[in-house]
Amino acid sequence: MSNHQSLSSSPRFHPVSAPDFLPGEQLRSLQLHRLKSMVQLAYDHVPLFRSRMEERSLTPAAVRTLSDIELLPFTVKSDLRDTYPFGLFARPMKDIVRLHASSGTTGKPIVVAYTKNDLQVWTNVMTRSFAACGVHEGDIVQNAYGYGLFTGGLGAHYGAEALGATVIPISGGNTQRQLMVMKDFGVTAICCTPSYFLHLLDQAAESGVDLEKLALRAGIFGAEPWTESMRQRIQALSGIKAYDIYGLSEIVGPGVAMECHCQCGPHIFEDYFYPEIIDPQTGKVLQDEEEGELVLTTLSKEAMPMLRYRTRDITALTRQQCECGRSLRRIKRISRRSDDMFIIRGVNVYPSQIESALLKVEGALPHYQIVLSRERDLDIMEVQVEVTPEVFSDTVGALERLQGQLSKSIEITVGLHANVRLVQPRAIQRSEGKAKRVIDQRKL
Ligand code: DLL
Numbered sequence: 001m002s003n004h005q006s007l008s009s010s011p012r013f014h015p016v017s018a019p020d021f022l023p024g025e026q027l028r029s030l031q032l033h034r035l036k037s038m039v040q041l042a043y044d045h046v047p048l049f050r051s052r053m054e055e056r057s058l059t060p061a062a063v064r065t066l067s068d069i070e071l072l073p074f075t076v077k078s079d080l081r082d083t084y085p086f087g088l089f090a091r092p093m094k095d096i097v098r099l100h101a102s103s104g105t106t107g108k109p110i111v112v113a114y115t116k117n118d119l120q121v122w123t124n125v126m127t128r129s130f131a132a133c134g135v136h137e138g139d140i141v142q143n144a145y146g147y148g149l150f151t152g153g154l155g156a157h158y159g160a161e162a163l164g165a166t167v168i169p170i171s172g173g174n175t176q177r178q179l180m181v182m183k184d185f186g187v188t189a190i191c192c193t194p195s196y197f198l199h200l201l202d203q204a205a206e207s208g209v210d211l212e213k214l215a216l217r218a219g220i221f222g223a224e225p226w227t228e229s230m231r232q233r234i235q236a237l238s239g240i241k242a243y244d245i246y247g248l249s250e251i252v253g254p255g256v257a258m259e260c261h262c263q264c265g266p267h268i269f270e271d272y273f274y275p276e277i278i279d280p281q282t283g284k285v286l287q288d289e290e291e292g293e294l295v296l297t298t299l300s301k302e303a304m305p306m307l308r309y310r311t312r313d314i315t316a317l318t319r320q321q322c323e324c325g326r327s328l329r330r331i332k333r334i335s336r337r338s339d340d341m342f343i344i345r346g347v348n349v350y351p352s353q354i355e356s357a358l359l360k361v362e363g364a365l366p367h368y369q370i371v372l373s374r375e376r377d378l379d380i381m382e383v384q385v386e387v388t389p390e391v392f393s394d395t396v397g398a399l400e401r402l403q404g405q406l407s408k409s410i411e412i413t414v415g416l417h418a419n420v421r422l423v424q425p426r427a428i429q430r431s432e433g434k435a436k437r438v439i440d441q442r443k444l
Pocket of ligand 1: 102254255
């Protein structure tokens, strides 16, 4: 498909999306130009990067081609913790106009910084994200990502506003108010975590609000892993299109990658973020289509450049042409993180595997939690899953049958027995942001 054809075949092509369609060669030469400046900036202004490069006898001049990026050392999350709070900043505080932080599960948060230009780039990629899934001026966007230190709220906010959409900065929580606003303000697109949207759907059903009758038509969902079955479930229950948006604070926040209207995996905004996939064990760079850990290098970040940041997110890159005509490579949906994995009786398990096993069975709701415990040195996995009110009030025999089906589905998927506990609707605690899927009591 020629570039010209693909542009014209995109629904309501928006000028802001032009870089999404850059011919491959132009894209690569832009990336190389930007990469060189990034490495120079990091080497000149960030002691950690300079010393790591010196250890390898490298100077910025070593980067002559894009594949020379492989010479550079990786950066990992603990580098941000060890230099807390401002140790990786490449610019003096007077140039830094925004800070965000991500709490994570252990100890101190990691802090990330932006210059004015960095904020412009972030707005640019978020604008392109909305445009990619067909959100435009005239749309009314309910932004239910949390506002504050979390990057979700403000990232989506400025992107939608720059596009000319009307933004409702409602932030997360207060579900009844969310529903009222959605209905009364004629909201056409919503931004939140997929798990929070499911919670909204539950509450809507309970309050007699039929989402299919509302103007809502698109959801921009991300910030946590979710499966394709979850997407299908959301779309069937709400009548909207659910799009996957990916990002992380260390790189920019939301807007590193976003799905287009074809819904076949997020396109990486490669003009600003250079992706690689590595074998998480050996660090070896893998080919397109091979699954491994996503490593990202920022190509324009001034306040806090990131060289070869190991995201821990497991995915694959694909060069296969998307029907939308974008030249940007796509990543496979990120349904797991290498550090989300838990080991039970010697078997590696990811929450997303349990999720897809549960959603294969009729009667189970997509609200679940995995509780790991240890009894007499034996690991026990209990999967608590909510069932529909009809199922919950069914006969004991029917409940036992469902329990058996779910347990079997998990066993087929992960090869392990799990005790399945059916719980009533709403029994599992809801989060306004990222859902907590695993409770590991073995470490207590
Ligand atoms: O979650 C940024 C964001 C906000 C992305 C809103 C999308 C929408 P952090 O809090 O730093 O930043 O968490 C980043 O969340 O490394 C992934 O493990 C996970 N994650 C983010 N988006 C997705 C997604 C934001 N679409 C971490 N699918 C990342 C799967 C995701 N996991």
